[in-house]
Amino acid sequence: MLSIKNLHARVEGREILKGLDLEVKAGEVHAIMGPNGSGKSTLVHILAGRDGYEVTAGSVTYLGMDLLSMPPEERARAGVFLAFQYPVEIPGVNNVYLLKAAYNAIRKQRGEPQMDAMDFLTVVKAKMQFMGIDPSFLNRAVNEGFSGGEKKRNEILQMLVLEPRLALLDETDSGLDIDALKIVAQGINKLRSPEHAMVMVTHYQRLLDYVQPDVVHVLADGRIIKSGDKQLALELERRGYDWVLAEAAA
Amino acid sequence: MTAENQNVEKLMRGEYRHGFVTDIESDTVAPGLNEDVVRLISVKKNEPQFMLDWRLKAYRRWTEMQEPQWAHLQYPPIDYQAISYYSAPKSKANAPKSLAEVDPKLLETYEKLGVPLHERAKLAGVAVDAVFDSVSVATTFRNKLAEAGVIFCPFSEAVQQHPELVEKYLGSVVPYSDNFFATLNSAVFSDGSFVFVPSGVRCPMELSTYFRINAANTGQFERTLIIAEEGAYVSYLEGCTAPMRDENQLHAAVVELVALENAQIKYSTVQNWYPGDERGVGGIYNFVTKRGDCRGANSRISWTQVETGSAITWKYPSVLLKGDNSIGEFYSVAVANHYQQADTGTKMIHIGRNTKSTIVSKGISAGHGQNSYRGLVKVLAGAENARNYTQCDSLLMSGLCGAHTFPYMEVKNPTAKVEHEATTSKISDDQLFYCRSRGIDTEDAVNMIVSGFCKDVFKELPMEFAVEAQRLLAVTLEGAVG
Ligand SMILES: Nc1ncnc2c1ncn2[C@@H]1O[C@H](COP(=O)(O)OP(=O)(O)O)[C@@H](O)[C@H]1O
Ligand SMILES: [Mg+2]
Numbered sequence: 001m002l003s004i005k006n007l008h009a010r011v012e013g014r015e016i017l018k019g020l021d022l023e024v025k026a027g028e029v030h031a032i033m034g035p036n037g038s039g040k041s042t043l044v045h046i047l048a049g050r051d052g053y054e055v056t057a058g059s060v061t062y063l064g065m066d067l068l069s070m071p072p073e074e075r076a077r078a079g080v081f082l083a084f085q086y087p088v089e090i091p092g093v094n095n096v097y098l099l100k101a102a103y104n105a106i107r108k109q110r111g112e113p114q115m116d117a118m119d120f121l122t123v124v125k126a127k128m129q130f131m132g133i134d135p136s137f138l139n140r141a142v143n144e145g146f147s148g149g150e151k152k153r154n155e156i157l158q159m160l161v162l163e164p165r166l167a168l169l170d171e172t173d174s175g176l177d178i179d180a181l182k183i184v185a186q187g188i189n190k191l192r193s194p195e196h197a198m199v200m201v202t203h204y205q206r207l208l209d210y211v212q213p214d215v216v217h218v219l220a221d222g223r224i225i226k227s228g229d230k231q232l233a234l235e236l237e238r239r240g241y242d243w244v245l246a247e248a249a250a
Numbered sequence: 251m252t253a254e255n256q257n258v259e260k261l262m263r264g265e266y267r268h269g270f271v272t273d274i275e276s277d278t279v280a281p282g283l284n285e286d287v288v289r290l291i292s293v294k295k296n297e298p299q300f301m302l303d304w305r306l307k308a309y310r311r312w313t314e315m316q317e318p319q320w321a322h323l324q325y326p327p328i329d330y331q332a333i334s335y336y337s338a339p340k341s342k343a344n345a346p347k348s349l350a351e352v353d354p355k356l357l358e359t360y361e362k363l364g365v366p367l368h369e370r371a372k373l374a375g376v377a378v379d380a381v382f383d384s385v386s387v388a389t390t391f392r393n394k395l396a397e398a399g400v401i402f403c404p405f406s407e408a409v410q411q412h413p414e415l416v417e418k419y420l421g422s423v424v425p426y427s428d429n430f431f432a433t434l435n436s437a438v439f440s441d442g443s444f445v446f447v448p449s450g451v452r453c454p455m456e457l458s459t460y461f462r463i464n465a466a467n468t469g470q471f472e473r474t475l476i477i478a479e480e481g482a483y484v485s486y487l488e489g490c491t492a493p494m495r496d497e498n499q500l501h502a503a504v505v506e507l508v509a510l511e512n513a514q515i516k517y518s519t520v521q522n523w524y525p526g527d528e529r530g531v532g533g534i535y536n537f538v539t540k541r542g543d544c545r546g547a548n549s550r551i552s553w554t555q556v557e558t559g560s561a562i563t564w565k566y567p568s569v570l571l572k573g574d575n576s577i578g579e580f581y582s583v584a585v586a587n588h589y590q591q592a593d594t595g596t597k598m599i600h601i602g603r604n605t606k607s608t609i610v611s612k613g614i615s616a617g618h619g620q621n622s623y624r625g626l627v628k629v630l631a632g633a634e635n636a637r638n639y640t641q642c643d644s645l646l647m648s649g650l651c652g653a654h655t656f657p658y659m660e661v662k663n664p665t666a667k668v669e670h671e672a673t674t675s676k677i678s679d680d681q682l683f684y685c686r687s688r689g690i691d692t693e694d695a696v697n698m699i700v701s702g703f704c705k706d707v708f709k710e711l712p713m714e715f716a717v718e719a720q721r722l723l724a725v726t727l728e729g730a731v732g
Pocket of ligand 2: 040041042085168171
């Protein structure tokens with residue numbers, strides 16, 4: 001589904017990704033771990049199409065398409081979704097309004113009819129309940145005044161409503177208490193299916209206790225330096241990153 | 251370029267949609283201003299002596315006045331002798347008695363403008379008084395209003411049929427000597443709307459006027475007077491458009507509102523005068539004096555304005571809070587795109603006890619636009635317990651535009667509470683990216699973010715006009731971010 005080959009990228013003239021390779025197949029859940037500043041957010045931002053990154057070499061193919069040539073909205077309509085590490089607030093714009101616009105933009109792309117407000121509300125309410133989101137959410141502006149945990153839950157709610165083929169989750173578990181973490185994990189697991197793939201950026205094993213990854217990668221200094229199964233995450237938890245870095249340097 | 255491409259181009263530049271000229275013979279007075287012109291206007295309108303005297307007083311006063319220079323606006327000097335001060339569609343020299351008598355070309359014009367005359371008006375429940383250049387040509391729903399005792403008619407008709415009301419209230423809020431532009435208006439105003447809602451009556455529908463400047467080189471000087479007697483309620487909306495012309499055109503209107511005890515007036519404006527082209531050529535100079543007088547206790551006046559048009563906007567809808575417990579409100583969205591300049595805001599003058607005012611101003615600057623908020627909150631010594639809350643937000647959409655705020659406060663009573671909050675933000679790349687990463691394209695994302703920014707103002711507009719305002723804003727700002 002997703003094939004990243006030898007990706008090099010710069011931010012403000014500095015090379016951050018230095019030849020990154022990653023293969024994700026439909027139905028797989030990949031976890032990407034790695035030290036702070038190693039380029040994890042940079043990677044998912046580039047995949048989602050954020051401005052400000054200069055790709056100097058390499059390619060990204062998604063469902064046979066040249067992902068890097070598509071504007072962000074087209075990637076989203078093609079089924080790519082990014083759950084942000086720091087979701088932005090948009091004052092005055094209602095949560096449901098934004099989500100409905102997104103939903104209908106994606107349906108339009110697929111040649112499906114637009115859903116009206118009432119039907120959409122029914123869909124959203126069911127998923128809100130699943131995510132333990134308070135009904136007052138319906139009247140609030142996008143992420144405005146949300147706690148850190150509420151913002152993360154909102155990201156997962158959006159993911160569940162939009163049902164992306166490829167979900168990129170950037171530290172969705174950071175800053176959550178254990179109850180919130182369980183709910184978020186529940187949301188992620190709900191989307192798991194043979195058609196859907198996920199790339200989860202995380203620092204902690206604890207999310208992986210609830211969402212079992214198929215593959216675990218270590219991203220350091222702009223490259224995937226080690227990949228393994230879920231045992232790798234446990235080992236990282238125990239031993240830190242130094243041994244992997246040393247191994248890679250050897 | 252193919253025709254289709256041109257259309258796309260036009261769309262991209264967010265071109266002015268109301269820029270057509272209607273080909274109607276007009277009865278236009280030669281350019282220039284002197285006492286004879288003032289007399290001529292009065293004669294053409296068959297006015298009683300008190301009106302002529304009032305106009306002449308104003309004219310004489312005006313000749314001694316200087317154009318104000320304090321606003322944050324730049325424009326070449328206006329040649330007041332080059333303007334024609336009266337223009338009426340010729341076939342309408344004798345005003346029509348009903349819609350059937352209205353020139354079909356005019357009706358067509360209104361249709362293009364989206365003015366809901368005919369059945370559409372009925373469906374929308376809107377009574378429309380349409381002012382075309384200087385003369386009111388059609389007023390709908392007069393009968394239904396008359397049943398309720400509401401008078402809603404062209405100003406010139408009110409002068410004929412209700413001279414005692416006009417004489418009593420005209421100039422009682424904005425005196426003929428008020429300021430350069432209001433005084434000019436007092437001398438030469440040609441028409442406008444008149445609304446009178448008697449004691450205890452809730453006006454059964456939204457009232458609405460559409461102003462349109464059509465003839466070249468004419469100024470438009472309309473005058474609106476709205477009176478809500480004790481316990482009355484009325485909601486009034488004006489919409490404004492003008493054709494595209496390379497020369498600048500002057501618009502100097504006056505609006506006076508009078509609210510007696512327990513009365514409420516909501517006045518909403520969607521102003522979309524021609525703003526000039528993207529290089530700053532042409533456009534309307536909009537110098538307007540709007541003031542409401544909360545004359546009675548517990549009265550309430552709200553100004554809501556969405557100002558997307560005009561090359562220059564100079565406008566400060568104000569409220570005199572005379573009655574105890576009276577409330578004044580000002581909700582404003584002002585857009586300055588391309589080379590537009592807006593200097594707008596409000597004055598809240600607290601005179602009575604327990605008076606309250608709320609000011610919410612949203613300024614949007616794009617292109618080379620310059621947007622200034624200028625507001626005065628004045629609390630007089632006798633205004634025990636006065637309250638004001640001001641919120642003044644600016645949104646910048648380019649690196650070349652400007653936002654300025656000039657809040658003035660004069661507080662003479664120690665029990666007053668005056669709060670002021672101001673923010674300036676750039677439309678953020680993060681917000682845009684967030685929306686786009688959800689599948690929403692840039693243009694829609696910009697509209698969504700800008701509408702969100704304006705929400706506190708839009709929610710004050712009557713429903714159908716809020717939709718219109720949102721659409722207008724989208725058209726005005728097309729291509730503004732990129
Ligand atoms: N917009 C930016 N401007 C300058 N440097 C940036 C920017 N974004 C990221 N970086 C730098 O790129 C590196 C990788 O950042 P990031 O991808 O956020 O790391 P991670 O998510 O793995 O912690 C860091 O050194 C960070 O400082
Ligand atoms: Mg990060």
